[in-house]
Amino acid sequence: MKRRVLMVTAFALALSAFSALAGGGNAQKVQYCSWCHGVSGQGFVPAPRLAGQQAEYIENQLQGFRQHTRPSSFMWGAVKSLDVLDTRDVATYFSAIAPEAADDGDKVAASAGKTIYRRGIPALNIVACAACHGPNAQGIGKIPRLGGLSAFYLKTRLDQWAHGNLAAAPAPMPQIARQLSPSDIDALASYLSFVK
Ligand code: HEC
Ligand code: HEC
Known part of the structure; x- marks a missing residue:
């Protein structure tokens, strides 16, 4: 229940940020990712930050979700919207965004x-x-x-x-x-x- 509330909030935030993200050719796919991964991919519990992540690592993980070698109740469905070319574009897109620190540790x-x-x-x-x-x-x-x-x-x-x-x-x-x-x-x- 709590998770659903978080997702709805993330969705509202992503919609409000849509104009800022709408520049590139993959705008729509990136917008979809941002529902969970937060505005500009800065992360939103439980979805990790993608901004500033290594592009090659992002691609590898997406492949793992696609092949079900990495478990996820969220990402197995999400990767279905990406074809091979999009995967690379999306990885490059997120890796180029300056990352912000979560600062949520003890x-x-x-x-x-x-x-x-x-x-x-x-x-x-x-x-x-x-x-x-x-x-x-x-x-x-x-x-x-x-x-x-x-x-x-x-x-x-x-x-x-x-x-x-x-x-x-x-x-x-x-x-x-x-x-x-x-x-x-x-x-x-x-x-x-x-x-x-
Ligand atoms: C429904 C929510 C949701 C959507 C939509 C979503 N993700 Fe995720 N993503 C997650 C969660 C949650 C995780 C963490 C793994 C887990 O707990 O399932 C994750 C993990 C990842 C990881 C691994 C990151 C790491 O540091 O290992 C990548 C890469 C990723 N997502 C990319 C994407 C991309 C690209 C899209 C858009 C096509 C997307 N995600 C859409 C929820 C989502
Ligand atoms: C010998 C090299 C090596 C060492 C040493 C190493 N790592 Fe890693 N780590 C990796 C690789 C490679 C991956 C990517 C794994 C994959 O693709 O699934 C990784 C992934 C991770 C991730 C996943 C990040 C994400 O976004 O999901 C975490 C967390 C992590 N390492 C923490 C640590 C910590 C903490 C230590 C020290 C105690 C450590 N690693 C030591 C090679 C290393």
């Missing part, structure tokens, strides 16, 4: 998250996240930008991998997340939500 937990992000947890053989996601969590190519994604979304993703819910997910995230404790996950999600 400030106290964030400092422990910063340490794990930068140094890993050597005692448990957990690699520094920065080694792949970049020093400023900006991502590259197939590796997503994490900086400024909502703590809510980051925590959901890491929890899903940690609990082995995503059997078909590609390495290395399931292996990494399985070694993180719930408080490590809270700390990392909090820290990353503030990274600009």
